[in-house]
Amino acid sequence: MLEAIREPSCWDSLAKTKKPIVLYGMGNGADSILDVLEQRGIRAQAVFASDGFVRGHSFRGFPVRSYDEVCREFGEFVILLSFAVHHSGMLDRIRELSSIHELYAPDVPVAGDGLFTREYLAQHEAEFDRAYQLLADEQSRKVFLEVLRFKVSGNPAHLFCCQTDKDEAWQLLNPSTQEDFVDLGAYDGDTIRELLAHTGGCYRRILALEPDEKNFRKLTRNTQGFVNIDLLQVAAWDRPATLLLSKRGGRNSRLAQQGEPVRADALDNLANHPVSLLKLDVEGSEARALDGARQTIRRDRPKLYLCAYHRNEDLFALPLQLESISPGYRIFLRHHPYVPAWETNFYCLP
Missing domain, CATH: 3.40.50.150 (Vaccinia Virus protein VP39)
Structure with missing residues (x-):
């Protein structure tokens, strides 16, 4: 599995960059990301929000600015997407920002501890390999690998290239x-x-x-x-x-x-x-x-x-658990339009 995931770690890339690091968004996601940055000795320099959410706010000691204000101050900078996006207009906006700036959507688990890093992947490589072998079709295997690449790298392009509409999942069911x-x-x-x-x-x-x-x-x-x-x-x-x-x-x-x-x-x-x-x-x-x-x-x-997106282990632990409970299910994996890798689900047919 490690041979297929060659992307550098999001956190390593942030530690090495010479560009200013700017968070896009406030709330629980931004809190979690700032906590990890502080633990790793990585400095964020600003926070910005969509225009309708600026209005004199501050967050964790940062005045909340507009995108235009951040552009005027820093010019070239790294964006950390700090909130979940699933509406089509906002997903298009993330694609646009990714074409202009170096942009990451750091993967921080909804539940449980720790980060999804190359070290985590290596520690559980055998389990990931076993789960991969259970997948029922090529699209499932593509989603599995692209979601892993996203979780390590924070690059949302890996999610955009494998997403399918929810209706297709209902057709499977x-x-x-x-x-x-x-x-x-x-x-x-x-x-x-x-x-x-x-x-x-x-x-x-x-x-x-x-x-x-x-x-x-x-x-x-x-x-x-x-x-x-x-x-x-x-x-x-x-x-x-x-x-x-x-x-x-x-x-x-x-x-x-x-x-x-x-x-x-x-x-x-x-x-x-x-x-x-x-x-x-x-x-x-x-x-x-x-x-x-x-x-x-x-x-x-x-x-x-x-x-399959709340805990770091869900992508391997849940299909292996189902196989131990009742062997023989055909297990499909789909990612629906969402950044980060929320709405990544197994659809299992007897």
């Missing part, structure tokens, strides 16, 4: 009008809406879990009037437990060391009916949730939609 769908990490019902858009609004049964109180209210509101649907304000886990939820808002709430107590349980304890389609998007708890669904997976062999 090929949902029927009689799906028994379980949505682990249902957020506000967005995946339920996607499913119904591909089945003409038809399904047999839906079970949706969402632990965040605010998201759960949205989910309840957005599915009002649905029949044969059960909504549980529960975190997907591998056993019954009370866990702590860090409420960061939106889809970013996740289990943590501090937060509000929430009920958690294994799908095997909650699904008393067959499951034909199972989604897991649980903000870094996918391995625990997958383990908690092992009886259901062995019994029903459902199609799986499994998010």
